[in-house]
Amino acid sequence: xxxxxxPGVRSRLRIASDFARSPEGHAAVLGFFxxxxxxxxxxxxxxxxxxxxxxxxxxxxxxxxxxxxxxxTITIWIGVLLMITAWVRLGRTTIGKNGSQVTLNELRxxxxxxxxxxxxxxxxxxxxxxxxxxxxxxxxxxFDPYQVGPVANPGTLLDNVSSVWTTxxxxxxxxxxxxxxxxxxxxxxxxxxxxxxxxxxxLPGLALMMWAVPYLTKHLGGKPTVALWLAVxxxxxxxxxxxxxxxxxxxxxxxxxxxxxVLERHxxxxxxxxxxGVAIKATAGVALPFLVWIxxxxxxERRAAKRGVTNELDDRKHPDAARPxxxxxxxxxxxxxxxxxxxxxxxxxxxxxxxxxxxxxGWVTALQGSNKIINWLSLPTIxxxxxxxxxxxxxxxxLWVTRKLCQVALVVLLVATWWRFRHSEREAVMGIVIAFVAxxxxxxxxxxxxxxxxxxxxxxxxxxxTTLMWLVGLxxxxxxxxxxxxxxxxYNFWHVALATFAAIVAALSLRTVDPLHLRSASSKPDLxxxxxxxxx
Numbered sequence: 001x002x003x004x005x006x007p008g009v010r011s012r013l014r015i016a017s018d019f020a021r022s023p024e025g026h027a028a029v030l031g032f033f034x035x036x037x038x039x040x041x042x043x044x045x046x047x048x049x050x051x052x053x054x055x056x057x058x059x060x061x062x063x064x065x066x067x068x069x070x071x072x073t074i075t076i077w078i079g080v081l082l083m084i085t086a087w088v089r090l091g092r093t094t095i096g097k098n099g100s101q102v103t104l105n106e107l108r109x110x111x112x113x114x115x116x117x118x119x120x121x122x123x124x125x126x127x128x129x130x131x132x133x134x135x136x137x138x139x140x141x142x143f144d145p146y147q148v149g150p151v152a153n154p155g156t157l158l159d160n161v162s163s164v165w166t167t168x169x170x171x172x173x174x175x176x177x178x179x180x181x182x183x184x185x186x187x188x189x190x191x192x193x194x195x196x197x198x199x200x201x202x203l204p205g206l207a208l209m210m211w212a213v214p215y216l217t218k219h220l221g222g223k224p225t226v227a228l229w230l231a232v233x234x235x236x237x238x239x240x241x242x243x244x245x246x247x248x249x250x251x252x253x254x255x256x257x258x259x260x261x262v263l264e265r266h267x268x269x270x271x272x273x274x275x276x277g278v279a280i281k282a283t284a285g286v287a288l289p290f291l292v293w294i295x296x297x298x299x300x301e302r303r304a305a306k307r308g309v310t311n312e313l314d315d316r317k318h319p320d321a322a323r324p325x326x327x328x329x330x331x332x333x334x335x336x337x338x339x340x341x342x343x344x345x346x347x348x349x350x351x352x353x354x355x356x357x358x359x360x361x362g363w364v365t366a367l368q369g370s371n372k373i374i375n376w377l378s379l380p381t382i383x384x385x386x387x388x389x390x391x392x393x394x395x396x397x398x399l400w401v402t403r404k405l406c407q408v409a410l411v412v413l414l415v416a417t418w419w420r421f422r423h424s425e426r427e428a429v430m431g432i433v434i435a436f437v438a439x440x441x442x443x444x445x446x447x448x449x450x451x452x453x454x455x456x457x458x459x460x461x462x463x464x465x466t467t468l469m470w471l472v473g474l475x476x477x478x479x480x481x482x483x484x485x486x487x488x489x490x491y492n493f494w495h496v497a498l499a500t501f502a503a504i505v506a507a508l509s510l511r512t513v514d515p516l517h518l519r520s521a522s523s524k525p526d527l528x529x530x531x532x533x534x535x536x
Contacts, residue, residue, distance in 0.1 A: 019109075023093045024102045028110045031086030035114050037079030038243065039121040044072025046122035047129075047244075047486040049160050049191055076124075076484045081502070083114065083235040084476055088509045091472065094229045095465060095510075107228045108210050114233070115206070115242055119199050124243035125448075126486045130160040132247070133194045135170040136180020139357065145170035145177055146359050156189040162486075164372050173350070174357035175279035176247050181357075198245050205253030206232070206242070209456060212256035216460035219263045219425050223462070230468065231452075231459035236475040240449035248449055251281040252456050259287060259432070259457070263425055267295045271342050275349035283453060286414075286439065287432045288342065293422040295338045296321040300328050321422045373445030374399070376490045380406040380444055403444045410442040426461075433458045448478040465511060473507030 019025045042048075043055065044063030055061045062068040090110070093102050123129045134150035134157040141153055149167040150158050158166065170177060179201055187193035213231045214224035231237065241249040254277030261270030271291065277284035297319060307326075321331070328334055354360065374381055383406075384399040391398075414435055421431030436454035440446050455471070463471070480499035481489050489495035508515035 019106060024090055024106055024110070027086040027090040027093070028113050030089070031083045031110070031114045032117070034079040034082030034086060035117040035238075037075050037082065038124065038239065039079075039117045041072045041075030041077075041079060042122040042124050042243070042484065045069055045076055045484050046124045047127040047484070048122050051159070073484060080235065080239065080479065083239065084479065084502070084506055085509075087229075087233060087235055088472060088506050090233065091229055091468070091510050092513070094225050095223075095468065102225055102229075104214055104224055104228060107225060107233060111206070111210060111228075111232055111238075114238055118238065118242045120196060121243055123195060123245055123486075125240055125482050125484055126244040126246065127160070127162045129195050129198060129245035130157065130191070131162070131165050132172075132176075132180050132198060132245070133157050133184055133191065134161050135172070135177060136182075136184040137189070138170075139177050139181040139359075140184050144359055146361075156191065157184075157194075160191060168372070172247060172281055173279035174353040174359050175276060176250075176281065177359065178353065178357050195245060199242060202241075202245070202247065202249045205250035208253030208257040209249075212253070212260045213456055213459055215260050216256065216263070216429070216457065220429060220460035221426065221462040222460045226463065226468070227459040230463075230471065231456045234452075234455070234475055236448065236479045237452050237455070239479065241452060244449065246449050247280055248452055251277045251284050252452055253277075254280065255284040255287055255453075256456050259291065259429065262291045262294055263429075265298050267291075267298070268341070268345055271345045272349055275346040276353075278346070279350050279353040283436075283439065285346075286435050288346065289418050290421065290428045290432050290435075292335070292339050292342055293321040293428045294425050295342070296328075296331070296334055297425065297428075299334060299338065300325060303328060319423050371403070371444045373447070375445070375447075375488050377440075377446040377448070378443060379441045406442040407444075410438055413438050413442070429457055429460070448482055451475070451478055469507040469510050472510050473503040476506040477503035 020029070043060065048064060052061070052064070055063065063072050090102070090107075094107070118124075131150065134153070135145045137155070137157050138145045138148065138150065138153050143152055146169050149165070149169055150161050151166040179198075183194055183197045183201060187197050209232050210228065214228050216222075217224045217227050240246060241252075254273050258270045258272075258274030258277060261267075261273060263270075271288065274284055274287055274291070278288075300319075300321070304326075321335075324331055376382060376385075380399065380402040383402040384395055387393060387398045387402070388395050417431050417434050417438070421427040421434070433454045436457070440450045440453070451474070455475070458471075477499050480502055481496060483489050489499070505515060
């Protein structure tokens with residue numbers, strides 16, 4: 001820059017130049033090119049529309065068939081692997097394995113860099129966005145999405161909904177239906193505009209995650225940069241939640257922000273935020289009973305401080321939100337009061353959203369629609385398949401039994417977890433993590449992006465390198481076991497084998513730069529003696 005230029009501009013350019021030359025800068029560029037390849041390949045092999053006049057007008061319809069489809073698929077998978085590689089390299093830098101460190105602001109900038117290309121991609125690894133738009137159009141056109149499925153409103157949006165969901169009522173909260181109605185009122189039946197608009201509407205969820213996930217480490221003991229790297233920069237999160245356009249992005253962001261507010265003693269505000277998350281997707285409601293314990297513990301501390309003591313000695317050693325103490329002689333009364341306030345706040349928020357949307361509580365029964373999903377990611381399905389291997393029983397009859405048994409086990413486990421994890425803030429949040437994992441594993445259906453629920457909170461704890469390696473392997477495997485068009489790859493042996501191999505390599509690479517020792521011999525220093533010089 002010329003010597004007379006703005007010093008502030010020169011300083012920012014110097015910082016950007018230093019970042020571009022750093023290991024984290026190299027990872028950012030690699031992941032960015034991966035995101036671009038996913039976006040480009042998605043026009044041919046993503047969860048594309050059945051009839052795409054845009055590709056026809058651009059004379060690119062060949063990307064969806066034959067060799068063009070194969071080329072598009074290869075492009076996507078190369079992009080996914082590049083993003084995973086960049087993520088793992090960035091992880092080594094974040095946990096300090098290569099002697100350098102990365103800052104929160106740098107990680108947040110990388111989130112923006114990797115996300116930008118995905119905002120304009122075709123839906124990736126899922127066709128759910130078409131159902132979102134069709135359900136929003138139902139509410140827009142005077143139908144109740146909790147009473148009828150998209151089939152009641154024929155049109156372009158219905159044509160692209162997966163056949164299994166055309167007759168299924170909406171399983172989402174009233175707030176999300178209002179978002180779908182607003183988007184379809186603006187974009188009409190234009191699927192491309194609707195998809196991009198929904199992505200932009202969900203970006204506040206990503207912003208809340210970028211703030212709340214590192215902030216939770218203040219109370220949970222983790223490292224902010226590691227938390228952001230694991231829970232937000234994760235390709236499983238960005239590719240599925242941004243590329244796949246899933247409302248989990250809003251739900252998880254609101255839930256994390258609400259929990260952070262409760263931990264900071266803004267109890268009512270936190271419950272309001274979590275309640276809005278429940279009005280997006282009901283799963284966020286799992287956190288609410290655990291937040292009651294945190295509020296009670298804070299109330300005990302407040303009363304102790306009012307008495308002029310920090311806490312009774314026994315309470316400091318063995319805190320318990322349900323045990324009587326000098327500051328809380330009647331814990332059941334306090335529990336009823338706090339739980340009643342929390343429930344009232346939740347009902348007010350959820351009720352207001354329902355009234356504005358003009359719908360009732362039909363979403364509760366619509367939650368059973370997930371029973372149509374059958375894959376190896378849920379324990380009931382695994383158990384049912386194992387029974388059919390050793391008995392002559394058919395899968396459907398066995399699956400009904402295993403799902404009922406797992407539902408009973410889930411209820412028991414959720415209640416036991418809620419009661420067990422009541423002794424501290426960290427315990428309560430850990431209880432939420434365990435509850436989410438139990439729901440994912442024991443529910444009738446599970447999908448890869450469901451693991452973003454517990455991951456967002458688990459990232460806030462202090463995790464060992466070994467634990468991080470396991471999580472990297474799991475996230476990589478989950479990222480790779482679905483096809484770009486949304487179909488399941490779990491029933492293809494070679495697909496699962498390759499995904500497993502890639503997951504193991506990714507996990508080992510978090511600790512070792514070259515776990516497979518693929519560097520050529522020529523790249524190693526030549527230890528032989530140099531040849532003697534020859535005089536001219």
